[in-house]
Amino acid sequence: MDIPHEPVRPALPAVRRVSAFAPLGWCLHALTDLQRAWLPALFYGVAFVVMGFLLFGLFARSPVMVMTLSAAFLLLGPFLAAGLYAIARDLERTGTASLRVSLTAWRGNVQSVTLFAALLAIMTFIWFRVSLLVFALFATGPLPTLDSLLTQMFAPADATLLVLWFGIGLAFAALVFVVSVVSIPMMIDREIDAFSAMLVSLRAVRANLPAMLVWAALLAGLALAGFASGTLGLAVTMPIAGLASWHAYRDMVSS
Known part of the structure; x- marks a missing residue:
């Protein structure tokens, strides 16, 4: 009599340890990739700029919405940068990158x-x-404007509100960072389900805490630099972040 067997689940990719300063190398690799494939990479950068303009234009009279949606914009960043991961992947494999191919990068593992x-x-x-x-x-009075945000953050009336808002936002950002730091590049690179990819991402963060703190700070700095320039800087900072994320994945996860 045949005995049914449970399907064997493929082993998860191994995670490698990297130095605390490895993220600086990822950014340098990203700058090289940007030079080699500036046209398709800047397509995504311009797309981020357009989204930023729409965000500030549509909600210019509602700073609360601008701040909230800006944070949401960053939470969705790992998915929005999927095409940039594909550009870095193709540069690594073939030395060339195509915008057309990058636009459909997700189709290789569409379900995950x-x-x-x-x-x-x-x-x-x-x-x-x-x-x-x-x-x-x-809120104890008029909601803070974008211009007065930093000033009012230290005012007694609004300090609790803004510190709580930033604290909760930081918690959401940390959660997204932990589960996504290598997830989407991995799903674009190989056949792996979403939950396994998130587990590998969690392991990568746990094994490389110093590097991940540096990497998170660099990503935040790139995003802030882009927004501080009236979103125009996103044309460059977001492609750097996306391309560097591919190199983070390749450095921390075994082939």
């Missing part, structure tokens, strides 16, 4: 990428609702 994107969208929606709820419950 779609599921992961849905999870990111759910987390972003939860952040959106929680953010507005915090402002509704804790």
